[in-house]
Amino acid sequence: MVLRMMGLIFTLVAAIVAGTNKDTQDVPITLVDGLPPLHLTLTAKWNYMSSTVYFVVVNAIACAYAATSMAFPALNMGGSRRNWTCSSMLVSALDLTMVALLFSANGASAAIGVIALNGNSHTHWHKVCYAFKRYCIQGGAALVMSMLGSFFFLCLVLLLPLNLHRTASLNY
């Protein structure tokens, strides 16, 4: 119950922080050495990159799921603890899919962040973070929040075999 609440809070914060990520900067671009650099006003928004969009969407889904699934443990507490019903199976299956989705969104956002930070000389993808410092820092903070949230979802799923094993060994 507590884990779901923590997961909800962290994914909500991550979704909001990543979703409000917008930065407009005056970027000096040096086309030819020796000439003064060209100043262009460029904007970096979260929905310019498909992986950040995926990140925000997945965090929003995980947050909504954590909110709706908080009802299940409350319903189960009323009944016997030893009842392993179909609804518990469904909740654990959905928890697992949330873990997988959250981890994939974290991986995607981290990969894009690394490319934006370091660039890739082989594919001629230039660094971006030297110009949009606030955008990159905010994106990094959202990633950390999402990692913490996915850690709590992971703990939720890891508690399943522990509880089952304890229940099974108590009866033997």
Next chain:
Amino acid sequence: MATHEPEKVGPPAEASVAEPEKAAPPPTTGPTDYFKVADVVLRLLVFASALVSVVVMSISKQTEIVPTPFPPYRAPLPAKFNHSPALIYFVAALCVAGFFSILTALGSLYSLFKPGCSAKIISHFIIIDVLLLGIVASATGAAASVAYIGLKGNTHVGWGKVCNMYGKFCRYIGASIGVSLFSTVLLLLLVLLSVYSLSKKIPK
């Protein structure tokens, strides 16, 4: 003589006891045996798909002649998976996943032949499988995001497409990511199967 008498008494008693015993085992041990067999098969499939992903990603090297602004005006430029840190992470994570999946496959084969403390083994395997699921899902997400940018490019950041020049490279990477997505789904099913079979062991 003394040894023959218990033998004569033995078989009739065994015959009368054997019939209810024959009726009892199949309903209880049948489904759990299928679970264990399915468990081993799924784990071997996960290992196979991780291996296929790693191999396909590793052999996806392509060298193309690209125009350069200075003489000799045309130079060969290779594209390999280790040009991108996300793809290196993908290969490493899938190697780890393949290694652990073969270990757990051997473990569940062992528990198939010796049905001793299988509940403990299953709960340990669930933990390993969930962690593997997280690792493989994150690797798939990272590689897919980089591959998507390579496919479509991104005009806002000034990152150009790569796939219009390197067709074979992009196809191989796409296939590798597709197979790793399949192994993610398999790992998910494995955990659900293990949780279900563990829940069956709780007497109601």
